[in-house]
Amino acid sequence: MAKTKKVGITGRYGTRYGSRIRKRAKVIEEAMKAPQKCPVCETKVAKRISTGIWECKKCGAKYTGGSYKQATQPGLESQRIATRVQRELIEKSKE
Numbered sequence: 001m002a003k004t005k006k007v008g009i010t011g012r013y014g015t016r017y018g019s020r021i022r023k024r025a026k027v028i029e030e031a032m033k034a035p036q037k038c039p040v041c042e043t044k045v046a047k048r049i050s051t052g053i054w055e056c057k058k059c060g061a062k063y064t065g066g067s068y069k070q071a072t073q074p075g076l077e078s079q080r081i082a083t084r085v086q087r088e089l090i091e092k093s094k095e
Contacts, residue, residue, distance in 0.1 A: 007022065007026070008030065010029070032069070033048075036054065036070045038059065040056060040059055041056060041058055043059075045058045048068075052064050052065060
């Protein structure tokens with residue numbers, strides 16, 4: 001199949017579903033199919049296996065994340081809060 005210039009990965013939809021929806025799908029699907037950074041070995045070879053499940057092709061680590069991206073905004077926020085709370089508990093225990 002020939003490569004398309006403008007529509008990219010959403011060329012398979014043809015003229016169906018409307019241009020706005022196809023453009024939104026293009027952004028999501030390109031981000032989903034792009035190589036992601038593995039949190040274990042730090043290489044950009046992690047791929048999506050199924051909804052929310054990601055696997056590193058180099059080290060074989062499997063982990064969960066977002067449906068279309070490796071990490072979601074709420075997930076990153078909760079991780080940041082948990083790290084801060086843990087750091088505060090360590091500081092209190094030292095006092």
